[in-house]
Amino acid sequence: MRLDELAGKINAELVGDGAIEVSGVATLEAAQAGQLSFVSNPKYAKQLLTTNASAAVVSTAIKSDRLALLKAKNPYFAFRQAVVLLHGFRKHPHAGAHPATHIDPTATIGEGCIIYPGVFIGPRVRIGRDCIFYSNVNVYDDCRIGDRVIVHAGTTLGVDGFGFATEMGVHHKIPQIGNLVIEDDVEIGANCSIERGALDSTVIGRGTKIDNSVVVGHGTKVGEHCLFVAQVGIAGSVTIGNHVTLGGQTGVAGHLTIGDGATIGAKSGVSGDIEPKSVMLGAPVLEIRRYRRAAAIFKNLPELLERIKRLEGLANVEAPPEPRESES
C-alpha cells in the first residue's frame, strides 16, 4: 500500500514521499525496507537513526530525515489501524462450530461465530453473533454471551462460585443458581475462570478486556471498557465501575466498590472501597505517591533505625534489643 493512501486511511499526517509502498509492519529493530514501524515514546526515537523501516507511525513531536513519518495524535491507535489494514486479523481454520465441539442442544449460537475444537457449551447458554471461542473453552449452563466476544483457549465461563455454608466444621455446597452475563465486545484471555452468581448474575460489561489466568468471583459486576491484566483475582460481590484498570496479579477482596476510572497498579491488594479516578498501588493499596514515598523509606528502614539509636544515645536512653530477622 502506498504511504499516501495509508496516511489517509489511518488519519495521519504524512511527512515524506507518499509513493513509498509498505507491505507489512515490524519492530524498529527487525523492520526491513518496505516495512512500517512505530514509535510514540521520544525515548525510543533514537532507534529511528538505525532502523531499516521505510516508514514509521510516530507521535507529532518526533522528527526524522531518514524515513517517512506518519504523524498521528494517537500514534498507537493509528499504528493499530495500519496493522489491521496491512495484516488483518487471524484467518480461522474453519467456519462455524467445529464438529469436535460439545454444544448442548438447548444452547443457541448466533451467526458468524467460530467455535474451535474441544469447546463445551452447556444447557441453555445463549451466544450472540460473530464470537470466537478458541479450543477447550468451557461454558457452564445458562450463561449469556453478547456479540463479538472473544474467549481464548482453556478458559472457563460460569463455573460455580466458591460458596459453602459451614456447619459443625463441615463445608456444605450452596447451589449456585445464578449465571454469568458477558456483554458485547468483551475479550477474555486463556485459562481464566469467571464464576456464575450464587443467586443473581456475574456481569462483565461491554468492551472490557481481560488478560490470561484472571479469576472473577461470583456475583461481581464489572463495568464497561475495563482492563484487567494477567493473574488478577477479584472476589465475589465486588462492584467495579467503567474504565477501571487493574495491574497484573492484583487482588480485590469481596463486597467492595471500585469507582469509575480508577487505576490500581500491579500486585496490589485492595481491601477497601476505591474512589473514582484514584491511582493506587501496594498491598494494602495506598494513593500511589504515598505508596512510593513509604516504599522508599521502607527500603531505608535499617538506616532509620540507626538514626533513632543515635538520638537515643544522645538522649542517654537505653535502646531495646535488636529486632531479629523475620523467620516467617
Add this chain to the structure above:
Amino acid sequence: MRLDELAGKINAELVGDGAIEVSGVATLEAAQAGQLSFVSNPKYAKQLLTTNASAAVVSTAIKSDRLALLKAKNPYFAFRQAVVLLHGFRKHPHAGAHPATHIDPTATIGEGCIIYPGVFIGPRVRIGRDCIFYSNVNVYDDCRIGDRVIVHAGTTLGVDGFGFATEMGVHHKIPQIGNLVIEDDVEIGANCSIERGALDSTVIGRGTKIDNSVVVGHGTKVGEHCLFVAQVGIAGSVTIGNHVTLGGQTGVAGHLTIGDGATIGAKSGVSGDIEPKSVMLGAPVLEIRRYRRAAAIFKNLPELLERIKRLEGLANVEAPPEPRESES
C-alpha cells in the same frame, strides 16, 4: 413451599405467617413476592425495609414487621438448606461418562459419576462413586479419587511435580513416580493444578474445598475441611492441618507445616511454620493485629521520617541525605 413446612425442614424459628408460600430464593434487592431472601449481618438488615421478598432467613437478633422471618442460629447454613430444597443442584445434561471423554481402559470409575466431554482420565486412575468431573478436566495416571468429589472444568490432577536435579547448569527431570490422592467430598475449582508426589502421594484431605486457579505442589499433604481461596499457591512437601483457611493469592513455601485451624489472610506469603489456630496476614506473614499495626505505620512512614528529622534538628545532629524513591 409453605413457610411453616420450610421452617421445619431447615430447623428455623418462624416469625410470621406460616401459610405464605415461597417458590425460590433471591438477593434482597432482586427478590419479588413469593421469594425467600437472606440476611445475617445486622449491617445489611436495613435492606429488609425495602425488599420485596416475602420472607427472609435471618440471624436470631434481626427483627422486621414487613416480612416473615425464618430465624436460625446458623442462618447461612439454614439458607443453604432452603436453596437446596427450593432449587436443588445442577441437573446434568447426561448421565455417566459422556462418549467424548478419554478414559484409559485400566481406569475404574464408580457408580453415579458424571464425566463431561473432553475429560481425560489416565491409566490406572481409580475414581469413587457419585463424582462430577466437568469438561476438559485432566487426570494423570495412578490418581486415587474418593467419593462425591467435584472437579471443575479445565483442572489438572496429578501433573508432574516441578522436580529437576541441576548438574552443570542443566536441569534434569526427575521421574515423578508418586501419585495424587483426593479423599471424599473434596471440591476443586476451575483451572487448578494439583501435582502428584515425586516419590510418595500428594494428599487432599476429606471435605477440603479449593477455589479456581489454585496450585498445590508435589508431596504436599492437605488435611480435612480446609478452604483455599482462588489463586493460592502451595509449594511441595508442605503439611497442612485440618480446618485451615488460606485467603486468595496466598503463597506457602516448601517443606513447612501449618497447624490445625490456622487462618492466613489474602495475599500473604508464608515462609515459616504456622502454629495451630493462628490468624496471620501479610508477606511475610505476621500475627494479624501486629501486621495491621505495622501496615498502618508503614502508610505513615513519611510523617515518621519528618518526626525523626525534627528530633535530629533539636539534637543538632546532621540528617543523612534523603532516601530516593525506589526504582525497582
Add this chain to the structure above:
Amino acid sequence: MRLDELAGKINAELVGDGAIEVSGVATLEAAQAGQLSFVSNPKYAKQLLTTNASAAVVSTAIKSDRLALLKAKNPYFAFRQAVVLLHGFRKHPHAGAHPATHIDPTATIGEGCIIYPGVFIGPRVRIGRDCIFYSNVNVYDDCRIGDRVIVHAGTTLGVDGFGFATEMGVHHKIPQIGNLVIEDDVEIGANCSIERGALDSTVIGRGTKIDNSVVVGHGTKVGEHCLFVAQVGIAGSVTIGNHVTLGGQTGVAGHLTIGDGATIGAKSGVSGDIEPKSVMLGAPVLEIRRYRRAAAIFKNLPELLERIKRLEGLANVEAPPEPRESES
C-alpha cells in the same frame, strides 16, 4: 539392581555391601528393605537412624553404620539418575498423536512425539521430535516448538498478547501477528499461558523449565536453563537472561531486563532492571539481605514508633496524632 552396579552407573562412591539389591526408590520414612532413599541436607541425616531403606544416596559428608551409602558430589543429581535407572519415565498409553486430537493439516510434527487426547494444534505450527503434549493443550497458529519439549495438560501456547490501542475510551484489539518459539528441552507445567509476540516472536530458551499456571507476555525473550516456579507472571517485552530463577507468584513488569544468573525470591514484584547474579526479594524487590533487614524492622514498627514517642517526650515536643489502622 546390585548396589555396586548402581554406584558405577550413577558415578557414586559405595560405602557398604555392593551385593545388596535395590528395586526402587522411596522417601526415608516410607522406604522398606530393598529400597533406595536419599538425603543431602545434614539436617535430615538423623532420619538415617530410623529408615528401613537398604541404601541411600547421600552427600559426601554424611555417614551411617545402619545402611549402605552411595556418596556423590551432587547427590540430588545422582539420586535422579538412580530414579531414572530403577523406574524410568512415564509409559504413555499410546504412541504418536491420539486420534482424538485436532491437528491442523498444515502443522508438522516430528517423529517420536506423543500427543494426548484433546490437544489442539493450529495452522502452520511446527513441532520437533520426541515432544510430549499432555491432554487438552492448545497451540495457536505458527508456533515453532523444538525437540524434546514437554507441555502439561491444559496449557495454552501462542495465545494473543494483551494488546489494545485505546481511542476515545474504547480498547481496540491489535492483531497479534508475531508467534511463539519454544527451543529444545523446555518443559512447561499445567494451565500456563504463553503469549505470542505482537509483531515478533516470544521466545522460551533451551532447557528452561516452567511450573504450573505461569503467564509469559507478548514479545518476552526468556534465555536458557531458567526456572520459573508456579504462578509467576511476566509482562510483555521483557528480556530475561540465562539461568534465571523466579520464585513462585513473582511478577515482572513490562520492558525490563533481568541479567544472567539472577535469582528473584517468591512473591516478589520486579519493576526495574535486575543486574546479573543478583539475589533479590520483596515487592518492590530489594537486594535480599536489605529486604530481610527492612522486613524485620517492619515487623517492629510499633515498637519503633514508641521509641520515637519517648524521644519526643524527652525533647518536650508534641507528638502528632496516632496513625489509624489502614482501612484499605
